[in-house]
Amino acid sequence: MPACTAVLGVASSYERLNANNVSKTLCMLGDNSGNLLFTEALMRILNETVLVTKHDIISGHSKLNDYGAIVIAAANWLNEYEDFGWLSKELEQTEVPVYLIGVGIQADIGAALPTLPLGTVRMLSIISERSALISTRGIFSSEILEKLGIMNSVPTGCPSLLLAGSKRPILRKASNLDVVMHGTRHGFLCGDKLQNALYRAAFEKKYQLILQSETADIECIAAGLGTRIPEESMQMLRLVYNSKNDLSIAEYLSEFASFHTNIHSWMNHLKSVSFCIGSRFHATIAAIIAGTPALLITHDKRTLELADTMGIPHVFGSMIDDSHLLNIDVMIEAFNSSSFLDNFVEYRENFEHFFSKNQLDTRKNPALLGDF
Numbered sequence: 001m002p003a004c005t006a007v008l009g010v011a012s013s014y015e016r017l018n019a020n021n022v023s024k025t026l027c028m029l030g031d032n033s034g035n036l037l038f039t040e041a042l043m044r045i046l047n048e049t050v051l052v053t054k055h056d057i058i059s060g061h062s063k064l065n066d067y068g069a070i071v072i073a074a075a076n077w078l079n080e081y082e083d084f085g086w087l088s089k090e091l092e093q094t095e096v097p098v099y100l101i102g103v104g105i106q107a108d109i110g111a112a113l114p115t116l117p118l119g120t121v122r123m124l125s126i127i128s129e130r131s132a133l134i135s136t137r138g139i140f141s142s143e144i145l146e147k148l149g150i151m152n153s154v155p156t157g158c159p160s161l162l163l164a165g166s167k168r169p170i171l172r173k174a175s176n177l178d179v180v181m182h183g184t185r186h187g188f189l190c191g192d193k194l195q196n197a198l199y200r201a202a203f204e205k206k207y208q209l210i211l212q213s214e215t216a217d218i219e220c221i222a223a224g225l226g227t228r229i230p231e232e233s234m235q236m237l238r239l240v241y242n243s244k245n246d247l248s249i250a251e252y253l254s255e256f257a258s259f260h261t262n263i264h265s266w267m268n269h270l271k272s273v274s275f276c277i278g279s280r281f282h283a284t285i286a287a288i289i290a291g292t293p294a295l296l297i298t299h300d301k302r303t304l305e306l307a308d309t310m311g312i313p314h315v316f317g318s319m320i321d322d323s324h325l326l327n328i329d330v331m332i333e334a335f336n337s338s339s340f341l342d343n344f345v346e347y348r349e350n351f352e353h354f355f356s357k358n359q360l361d362t363r364k365n366p367a368l369l370g371d372f
Contacts (some may be wrong), residue, residue, distance in 0.1 A: 006052045006064060006247050009039030009073035017248055017261055019223040025261060031186065033260055034282030038073045038102065040263050044069065045162050047252055047361040054196055057334045059359035064090055070098040075105035076302055078116060078144055085119020091126045100127045100359050104137030105144055107301045113144065124150055132357040140304035148305040156350045157310040160285045168344040174293035174330045175274040178209040182278030184299065188236055190300045194299055194317045196240055198278055201325035203241045209272060211259040215300040220253045277331050279317065281306055295335040310347055
């Protein structure tokens with residue numbers, strides 16, 4: 001049996017972003033740069049790995065039978081709008097062990113449980129049969145699997161925080177200087193009231209802003225000042241930032257917003273700021289790994305489940321209003337009053353148990369934070 005383990009995820013870096021490759025870059029990142037941390041953690045923790053992307057599989061460039069095992073960097077895959085039947089068909093053509101890591105539910109708080117597509121259910125069944133344990137983002141996601149008859153899951157959270165190393169991260173002191181914010185929007189969609197308030201607070205206070213999947217904003221910074229932005233994008237930006245001044249929006253995004261296409265620039269950026277706040281889970285994790293105090297605003301079942309499972313400092317989005325977002329000292333106090341990562345040791349032990357049960361070989365001295 002071949003020794004190499006295929007990690008199904010996204011590549012760790014891409015060509016320099018420009019006005020002509022925004023859509024391509026987002027597509028290769030799975031439409032969200034947060035996937036960089038997820039895949040990077042697995043590539044660094046597991047031994048003898050080879051990265052395989054969805055494009056590699058669909059194009060026939062990579063055959064899953066060529067590997068000794070398949071590790072899948074899952075995410076919000078327990079949803080009703082994305083059918084993973086394409087992957088179940090690929091897995092059915094192999095007999096190699098396959099492992100699912102960090103799979104979780106995607107739903108709003110208080111919403112009904114999603115009805116999973118048949119292809120997704122089939123994929124989950126195949127993986128359950130071929131692995132000792134499935135890693136989920138939390139207890140709630142494990143309960144979803146149990147209702148499908150899948151009884152061999154364990155709540156671990158997301159593996160991205162493993163990049164911090166074996167010791168609990170040590171954070172610098174939080175301050176209201178050099179603040180970076182982040183909100184959650186996808187493609188050309190508009191955010192809800194909470195998300196728009198985050199972007200508007202950053203815009204009004206001229207805080208730095210991290211982008212992950214906001215196509216219009218990313219197109220703007222990729223194009224640069226003096227370049228005409230598509231009207232579809234500008235309409236969205238005027239609404240989100242609550243401004244009719246196109247030049248003011250473009251100047252703000254050009255100077256203060258960033259979209260990272262590799263893990264190294266992301267880490268270096270976050271090492272330079274004093275406090276990170278927003279609703280993006282992976283932006284929060286990236287800040288913590290970089291030693292920057294970070295507060296997550298939980299806004300759906302996914303972010304709440306991850307924060308609870310991993311002990312991430314957080315506040316409920318329902319408790320946040322514009323006055324809080326414009327007063328960063330209030331947010332810093334919320335961070336200081338949290339019990340930061342009290343269960344970090346348990347978090348690592350849960351993953352070590354998962355890797356051991358599945359007989360996945362891990363590196364004795366993985367290249368982690370020191371390499372960034």
